[in-house]
Amino acid sequence: MNSTQYVLLSLLAREPLSGYDMKQQVDGRISFFYKMNNNQLYPSLSKLEADGLIRLQSHEKESYRPTKKVYAITDEGLACLKAWVTEPSEPEAWDEFLLKQYSSWLVEPDVLISILETRRREHEERLNGYKEKVAAFREQYEPLSSDHPFFSTVAVIEMGIGFERSYIEWCSNMIGWLKENRI
């Protein structure tokens, strides 16, 4: 199972769609963190169907158009998707985690909270690592001149720090929201 297949399952978990419609949705709605092309799309659909994770719901020939094949997710497909979403991701895999979060509505709030807490801890560790690196650089090489390699090294790590901070904040917001609305 590759990530394209999980994306297709994620979309079909929401509503039945044709291959063409799935591509439209990916392009229009989640293109900022995932891109798909026809080459991955149709073979992935065939494989999902062969594995029994999706099934052909209708096969309409609308007048002149090519037969539109609308697929729906099966119970096995839904179980497979749920298992993938709750399975831990590596901290580097931003996009995989985002894809999983796109199906977080399938997961029980308590399970989701514990996933988010683990994730937050990992990113707090990374954040501290980056902070230490930058502090060491700044101490040793102050003042930094913009034509020195370390200027860029520090700049790149600063970007990492920003991302980790917003990641951690997002986890906290999600956890807070889930705990408030759990009762």
Add this chain to the structure above:
Amino acid sequence: MNSTQYVLLSLLAREPLSGYDMKQQVDGRISFFYKMNNNQLYPSLSKLEADGLIRLQSHEKESYRPTKKVYAITDEGLACLKAWVTEPSEPEAWDEFLLKQYSSWLVEPDVLISILETRRREHEERLNGYKEKVAAFREQYEPLSSDHPFFSTVAVIEMGIGFERSYIEWCSNMIGWLKENRI
């Protein structure tokens, strides 16, 4: 020219290194946004050398060890790297932009400032787009239940908002710093 080749140029712009040392540096220092393996490494080095962008500086046989091939960047290589760094990246390509910023010390501050300002503007537009999307969702579907697909949709866009914000802030910090230290 693929991104691996630019990474190698970025490292050699800082100091002469052997293939093995480049891999060590990538693994140890910039692994959080870039990964490299031997398969890409050695063919890329050969190609860069064939294209005259790097040259073999020394070819030492230290007693028992395999001959260590230390490469240095050429003037053509430096020009090529500089051209790549100043060339605009698409807003989606985070990692490419980060790689380019790793060599930003080669670029004149004024040029770098204008690159960062363009970049910031692009991300401000994206941020506004996401904000509008979330507002529309929240207005239509309040209150959001955590077992409804839109809960996840909104969550994912919120993460995008966080990233865009930290990106914009980083650009602003860089621009501010460069302007202060320009005189």
Add this chain to the structure above:
DNA sequence: GCGCCCATGTAAAAGGTTACATGATTAG
């Protein structure tokens, strides 16, 4: 008539991942 939209797909090439291969030395 030209190009775009719908809707399915395929082929070829480039890029990336995993694992293996050599071969000497040093640390346990």
Add this chain to the structure above:
DNA sequence: CTAATCATGTAACCTTTTACATGGGCGC
């Protein structure tokens, strides 16, 4: 004597990207 480190590389596989192919209808 086993495993790890240094240092080069190759082979096989998987994924991704780019482009093409079909074919009718619709707007300009």
